[in-house]
Amino acid sequence: MKALEGIKILDFTHVQSGPTCTQLLAWFGADVIKVERPGTGDPTRGQLRDIPDVDSLYFTMLNHNKRSIELNTKDEIGKAVLERLVQTCDVLVENFAPGALDRMGFSWERVQELNPRMIMASVKGFGPGPYQDCKVYENVAQCAGGAASTTGYLGELPTVTGAQIGDSGTGMNLAFGIVTALFHRESSGKGQRVTAAMQDGVLNLCRVKLRDQQRVEKGPLTEYSQFGEGIPFGDAVPRAGNDSGGGQPGRILKCKGWETDPDSYTYFITQAAVWKSICDVIGKPEWKEDENYATPNARLPRLNEVFEAIEEWTMTQTKFEVMEICNPLDIPVGPILSMKEVAADQSLRDTGTVVEVDHPTRGKYLSVGNPVKLSDSPSEVKRSPLLGEHTDEILSEVLNYTEEEIKEIHASGVVGK
Ligand code: CAO
Numbered sequence: 110m111k112a113l114e115g116i117k118i119l120d121f122t123h124v125q126s127g128p129t130c131t132q133l134l135a136w137f138g139a140d141v142i143k144v145e146r147p148g149t150g151d152p153t154r155g156q157l158r159d160i161p162d163v164d165s166l167y168f169t170m171l172n173h174n175k176r177s178i179e180l181n182t183k184d185e186i187g188k189a190v191l192e193r194l195v196q197t198c199d200v201l202v203e204n205f206a207p208g209a210l211d212r213m214g215f216s217w218e219r220v221q222e223l224n225p226r227m228i229m230a231s232v233k234g235f236g237p238g239p240y241q242d243c244k245v246y247e248n249v250a251q252c253a254g255g256a257a258s259t260t261g262y263l264g265e266l267p268t269v270t271g272a273q274i275g276d277s278g279t280g281m282n283l284a285f286g287i288v289t290a291l292f293h294r295e296s297s298g299k300g301q302r303v304t305a306a307m308q309d310g311v312l313n314l315c316r317v318k319l320r321d322q323q324r325v326e327k328g329p330l331t332e333y334s335q336f337g338e339g340i341p342f343g344d345a346v347p348r349a350g351n352d353s354g355g356g357q358p359g360r361i362l363k364c365k366g367w368e369t370d371p372d373s374y375t376y377f378i379t380q381a382a383v384w385k386s387i388c389d390v391i392g393k394p395e396w397k398e399d400e401n402y403a404t405p406n407a408r409l410p411r412l413n414e415v416f417e418a419i420e421e422w423t424m425t426q427t428k429f430e431v432m433e434i435c436n437p438l439d440i441p442v443g444p445i446l447s448m449k450e451v452a453a454d455q456s457l458r459d460t461g462t463v464v465e466v467d468h469p470t471r472g473k474y475l476s477v478g479n480p481v482k483l484s485d486s487p488s489e490v491k492r493s494p495l496l497g498e499h500t501d502e503i504l505s506e507v508l509n510y511t512e513e514e515i516k517e518i519h520a521s522g523v524v525g526k
Contacts, residue, residue, distance in 0.1 A: 124246075144178055
């Protein structure tokens with residue numbers, strides 16, 4: 110049995126943050142019913158299309174294992190159907206702009222009246238405060254959560270990361286909140302409100318930078334390259350390039366072939382415990398006992414020199430050879446993998462982290478699978494639904510409308526053509 114089998118989710122999400130959350134719940138076996146605007150559905154169905162008139166990869170990769178019902182929830186008949194869904198489901202998940210659900214007539218108070226056991230979960234850009242009414246997309250959250258100001262190179266522009274920490278990151282937080290509330294409902298018998306703000310989610314992932322903010326107020330951040338370069342620190346955490354965020358200095362270094370391959374690099378960490386092995390590998394055995402290099406503190410002002418010496422060696426090896434040589438010595442290194450390499454990686458396919466899915470109108474495509482593995486409840490990744498593919502089965506099997514009533518609902522136009 111799947112871990113969340115029997116749990117019904119009213120999925121009122123769109124774009125990325127909300128759909129990430131409900132997809133995770135669906136992968137674990139919840140019955141996720143995606144309510145979509147008739148005719149158009151989730152706007153991502155039509156965004157960044159690679160094949161004309163076919164659901165985009167943007168949509169298909171975020172909506173696996175769900176069922177789709179078309180429903181105009183601003184029409185009175187549509188609202189009545191939505192009410193029945195609220196009464197039938199365990200969880201309502203939404204990520205509309207602030208106030209949209211209230212305007213539709215489904216405030217938290219109303220939802221509780223309809224179903225006191227319902228858990229109502231929302232992603233918003235900001236929590237309560239001056240920005241609570243703002244619409245927010247991924248990069249806005251990265252900027253407001255402290256990620257952009259601390260990413261990139263000193264003296265250059267703040268930079269956003271390709272990892273969708275605001276959207277997918279917050280979706281994961283919301284899923285965690287929902288499962289926690291479901292657990293709590295076992296004893297309380299009551300649903301509750303779950304909210305996750307994107308700014309909060311990004312800041313949570315930037316905690317090492319909030320740590321460094323408090324450190325920089327007391328003195329220089331000695332593990333940052335800028336310390337060794339003699340550049341003074343200001344009063345806020347600076348951009349640290351590719352310096353390691355932890356206590357063990359690390360950098361991205363060139364490997365053999367870097368002149369022509371933009372991803373021929375390795376991340377190399379000078380972990381203190383294996384310093385002697387590093388000295389042997391890079392041909393600097395004299396640094397093992399030299400008081401200027403032997404201890405982490407002695408190395409801090411010389412990190413540029415240390416990493417230049419390591420890079421002289423890494424440039425003689427491919428990024429995979431660096432891994433093969435360093436791993437047996439417990440030296441932490443990692444190749445910079447291109448998306449092409451990740452997509453072709455057999456071990457990621459074997460674990461279901463990358464999956465191939467078949468789709469009736471687009472054919473085969475690659476997607477990410479569930480990054481969390483349960484030993485007794487494996488996830489099976491099923492294709493995303495076509496728009497309104499399950500409208501009738503949801504009306505009859507989930508909501509128990511009669512054939513006659515379903516005809517009337519269709520005739521009213523609230524479930525599309
Ligand atoms: N039937 C009828 N109306 C529907 C409907 C349906 N099935 N589904 C949605 N709608 C309506 C909503 O009620 C809303 O109407 P009003 O504005 O009149 O109240 C309208 O569609 C648009 O919803 P929206 O404001 O959420 O959408 P948007 O495209 O204008 O904004 C976004 C998108 C993402 C900026 C906004 O939803 C948002 O800030 N969400 C919260 C933060 C978030 O999740 N951001 C991440 C998105 S991924 O990068």
